[in-house]
Amino acid sequence: MKKTLGFIGGGNMGQAMIGGIIESKIFNPEDIMVSDLNDNLLKKVEDKYGVKTTNDNKELVKHADIIVLAVKPHICDIVIKGIKNDISEDTLVVSIAAGKSIGQLEESFEKNVKIIRVMPNTPALVGKAMSAISSNENVSKDELSQITDIFESFGEAELVDEKLMDVVVGTSGSSPAYVYMFIEAIADGAVLEGMPRDKAYKMAAQSVLGAAEMVLKTGMHPGELKDMVCSPGGTTIEAVRTLEEKGFRSAVIEAVRNCTNKSRNLS
Template sequence: MALQKKIAFLGTGNMAEALVKGLLRAGTATPEEIVCTEPRPERREEISGRYGVRCVPGNVEAVEEADIVVLSVKPQIMDQLLAEIAPAIDHRKLVVSIAAGVPIATIAKKLGAGVRVVRVMPNTAALVGAGAAALARGANATEDDLRQAKTLFEAVGTSVVVEEHQLDAVTGLSGSGPAYVFLAIEALADGGVKMGLARPVAMALAAQTVLGAAKLVLETGEHPGRLKDQVTSPGGTAIAGVHALEQGGLRAALIGAVEAATARSRELGQKAAAKKE
């Protein structure tokens, strides 16, 4: 679905580039509707040449012509960016932030009363069009604002809507989750190597197995426990493997990983808030 909006990406790191690529590929935006900002001349040239979009050094210039402003800089320079663009932000512009740990209240305070903000926690799989993003709406953002923000992120994967206080849990699950899955793929491949498979063969089979299993869950809508039961025939190989995983505490380890990452996200957010006071 075409947004037919001018979109400014303030900062062109990996996530912003993934969004630009996804929006163009999906037909959600045209190159003429996208402007990016980047301080490094070589990076500006790279982005413009690769996608046909305009890439400029000035943030204010980009904001002034945009309907949707995507804050895609590192959290540690967010204060500086917000102070710079505040005079160019008005109630007609939607602000979408993908800066981890920066609350909507902080953004709203810097940009002024009435600012429409949607905060998003994406993940790294957006780089291959398979991202998982969670969106939280600020007090002044409308249902249409949320729809527009969802359209941005559904160009590079799937999205869900949550309350802002739940974004730490999202960080613990889908934000950090790719790291857990990478470990699982590596461990499965190591198991294959131990049992005599060549490393490239084991890695290809492990990665495709994880991809296929995830697609089965998403596309069938079946509970993963039921899908597991369909694979584990009586006295068979899969149930022997499941037993070994249960003995190793796989479920508890994964639950613990989400819990630990969520707690760390909260801790980092509290530290960031304390510094701003």
């Protein structure tokens, strides 16, 4: 494993990854450096995770073998312009900027760089991330394996064709937000019927967690699992009928499509 990991950007996604990596012990805190322009944020990150921090991206690049571009897509080019002359041919550059293709990143660096494009999600913070990984031809199989190991240290990771990356954004990158809304809506329904909110959140969240585990561990089609819960003329099929009547599945499909298209248009 490379000795030093650098994060340019200490926002929510970067911190989620750092928390997961440290929790898994794949990197020690002293082997991680974070750069950001926000001094208050850096102080928070340093205190919380025990990592090194700096305001200078160039300083980070000089010390890091693997650099994670954990910045918003619209400032990615500005960041790259400031560090491109300091990137060595052995440096692995990992971008988690949504909508930024490998080709666009290569153009910004204006030289041969080892680029890995990854779309993780925020459950990294609890070791349950889903990350999709693509790379350019400069990255060796061993190096790609190293990056995969990093992302699998705080969840699951899949190698995907880069043309699917925008779909990944809509499917796993942004979908935790959809799920949180679903949990909140279930809990609101329970509260409406008299259940205390803390119990409603726990019951809704645990049910979503358990249902997801059923899909992953049984390998059964989600429709089969749904049918197992729906007794003839019972309560569950009545709830399913109501969701269908209100356009539940259609709304989710459109949400994924619109999210995917937004990602395609970010650049």
